[in-house]
Amino acid sequence: MSSLEAQYLEKKMSADQALDLLQNGDSIIVPTGVGEPPHLLRALSRERTRFQDIKVCQLLAIEKYDYLDPETVDHVRHVSYFLSGTVRKGCNEGWIDLIPNHFSEIPRMIKRGEMPADVVFSLASPMDKNGYFSLSLGADYTMAAVSKARAVTLEVNPNVPYAYGDCHVHISQVAGLVESTDQVCNVPTGAIGDIEKAIAGYVAELVNDGDTLQIGFGSIPDAVVTLLTSKKDLGIHSEVLGDGIISLLKSGAITGRRKNFKTGKIIATFAVGTDVLYEAMNHNIMIEMHPSDFVNDPFIAGQNDNLVAINGTMQVDLAGQCASESIGRMLYSSTGGQSDFMRAANLSKGGRAMIVTPSTAKGGTVSRIVPMLTEGSMISTGKNDVNYVITEYGVAQLRGKTLRERALALIAIAHPDFRDELTEQAKALKII
Numbered sequence: 537m538s539s540l541e542a543q544y545l546e547k548k549m550s551a552d553q554a555l556d557l558l559q560n561g562d563s564i565i566v567p568t569g570v571g572e573p574p575h576l577l578r579a580l581s582r583e584r585t586r587f588q589d590i591k592v593c594q595l596l597a598i599e600k601y602d603y604l605d606p607e608t609v610d611h612v613r614h615v616s617y618f619l620s621g622t623v624r625k626g627c628n629e630g631w632i633d634l635i636p637n638h639f640s641e642i643p644r645m646i647k648r649g650e651m652p653a654d655v656v657f658s659l660a661s662p663m664d665k666n667g668y669f670s671l672s673l674g675a676d677y678t679m680a681a682v683s684k685a686r687a688v689t690l691e692v693n694p695n696v697p698y699a700y701g702d703c704h705v706h707i708s709q710v711a712g713l714v715e716s717t718d719q720v721c722n723v724p725t726g727a728i729g730d731i732e733k734a735i736a737g738y739v740a741e742l743v744n745d746g747d748t749l750q751i752g753f754g755s756i757p758d759a760v761v762t763l764l765t766s767k768k769d770l771g772i773h774s775e776v777l778g779d780g781i782i783s784l785l786k787s788g789a790i791t792g793r794r795k796n797f798k799t800g801k802i803i804a805t806f807a808v809g810t811d812v813l814y815e816a817m818n819h820n821i822m823i824e825m826h827p828s829d830f831v832n833d834p835f836i837a838g839q840n841d842n843l844v845a846i847n848g849t850m851q852v853d854l855a856g857q858c859a860s861e862s863i864g865r866m867l868y869s870s871t872g873g874q875s876d877f878m879r880a881a882n883l884s885k886g887g888r889a890m891i892v893t894p895s896t897a898k899g900g901t902v903s904r905i906v907p908m909l910t911e912g913s914m915i916s917t918g919k920n921d922v923n924y925v926i927t928e929y930g931v932a933q934l935r936g937k938t939l940r941e942r943a944l945a946l947i948a949i950a951h952p953d954f955r956d957e958l959t960e961q962a963k964a965l966k967i968i
Contacts, residue, residue, distance in 0.1 A: 540667040540707060547713045551579035554657075554712045557687040560587055562654040563615070565646070565681035566594040567674025568806040570721040573691030575714055576657045577601045584612040591615045593651070595639070595676065595872075596808075597622045598721055606631040617642060617677070618870040619861075627867055639775060639805075639873040640832035643680035653681035659720070660690040660705065661698040667707040672699030672817055673720070674806045675825045679703065687711040695720050697817035701803075701824030722810040725758045725779070731894050732759040734928035739846060740764055742888055742924065742931070746794035748840040750774040750877045751781065752847060753808055756892050760846065764789055771795035773840050775832055775873040777804035777823070782816045797839040798824070805831040832876040838883030845877035846890045849916065850897070852925055853909045854943035854958070854967055856934045858891055860916035871916050878921040882935075888924060891917065895927040895951040903954040905946050907961040925949065943967045 537545075554576060558564070564580075566572050572594065580592070581602035588611060592603065595617035603612040604626060615633045616623050626632035635651065645651045658678055660669035669690055671678055682688050682705055689712035690705065707713075736759035743749070743764060748771035751757045761780035764770065765787040772781055772790060781802065784790050792800040805828040807813060817823055830836055837843060849860040850868065861869045881889035893904050905927070909915070923935040925946060932945035947958045962968045 540663070543667070543707050544663060544713060547707070547710055549712050549714060551575040551714045552583070554689045554714055555579055555583055557689060557711055558587060558590065558655060561589045563591045563593055563652040564655045564657050565653045565678060565685065566592055567658050567671065567678040568595045568676045569598055569674065569808045570723065571659050571671065571674030571678070571806065572598055573657050573659045573714070574599060574718060575716045576689060576691050577603070580612060584608050587611050593617065595642070596620045598723070604632070616870070618872050619867055624868060634867065634870060636870065638832070638871055638876055639828045640834070640876045641829070642677040643827050643829040646677055646680040646684055653684045654686050656681045656685045656688040658690055659696050660692050661696040662692055662694055663707060664698065668704040669707070669710075670696070670698040671703045671705060672697045672807065672825050675701065675703035676805045676828045679827045680829070682709060689714065691716050693717060693720070695814065697814050698819050699817050699823055699825045700821060701826045702830065703825040719811070720814050723808050724810055725753065726755040728755050728759045731928045732756050735892050735894070735926055736760040736763050738926045738931050739890060739892060742890065743767060743844055744842065745769055747771070747842045747844045748773050748795055750837070750843065750845040750881070752776060753778045754848065756848060757846065769794045771840070772802040772804070773798070773831070773837055773843065774803070775805050775828065775877070777802070777807040777809075777813065777817070779809040779813050782809070782813050785816070792822070796841050803831055828873070832873045834876055834879035834883055837877060837880035838887070840884055842886040843881045843884035844888045844890065845881035846892060847874045847877060849891050849893050850904065851909055851913065852891065852893065852905050852946065854905070854907055854946055854962055855939055856919040856922040856925065856942050856946070857909060857915050858917040858922060859909045859913035862912070862914045864910045864912040874916050875921065878917050882921060882923065889921065890924040890926055891922055892926045895929055895949065896954075900951070900953070903950055903958065905950040905954070905958065907958065907965055907967070940968050
């Protein structure tokens, strides 16, 4: 038996035993999305009342664990870096917390001690021959937490892909190893409708051969991907790696040959999708997973020439300000990496920063393009960072334009049912 194997056996334990590594008041760092370790979090849920003031800190929670219980928040409380449907209601009711942030800055905030990181709970790939586990599904802020935490506990699962990049944890850094064999959570995207297809068509017209893409997860990004298969030598530098990027890779459109930064590599900080994605990631030397202070840093991502950043929003005012995380005081998500990549694309030589949104909400009864943002809405991307705004009715190019020109351009891509009203409101506000 090798020394590494001996260490593995020594640190192997059950999920319930791993709870003995916790202390009251601990902040547990959990990776983004599907990188969350289900057996560890279910064990914590079962035993939550034995602890006091435990915080589970995570971006984009997926499974609705029993610890997400308003009756036991004094024992275990969820602290979100980015709301999902799983925790949105609790945050708006006040028993789940949200820390405002740029995704690029979370690792730095952890390293500086601005955000505590006492314990890490993470899914991980099996150990390699050199004693390293791959945190392929969420390098994000978790790698920073590994460097600070008192105790790192990994849920080792053979279905977790082994990825390259800066996402490896050595067994010497680990306090506990819990084995599981569950399928990694599959998160399919939504249906692609006519509106998504129309928006994607305008986006695709602005993407050139050789561009490097930052593209999100969802129906509009997936619609965009279907229209890019004929492009050549595309590159990827994106916070999230999803099924759409893998389908584009398999089509031959992604080669990364023309990337001037990390040439030939697909760069991301977390992954969310289906088994198609996870299988494609496994031991794929083209794919590298790095922490978000590398992937999302505008001055690093902006080193990619021709960086095209594509992000969604919920509401845009006539100056170009984007409310992408709340409407009024109703919280839906958080800033995530949107502002990071809008700035990165504007720093990039030949870059293009795009905001995409359907023109209406609530079954066509509400315009997403408005004279002023709903009172109390949080601005995710400021007017100075927005370049292209795209709806199913066209493209408004805003950088370098006056407030009057911006308003006219945005009204032109609003839903026709709202254009006259928007024009009158803009006149009343002396914008046009």
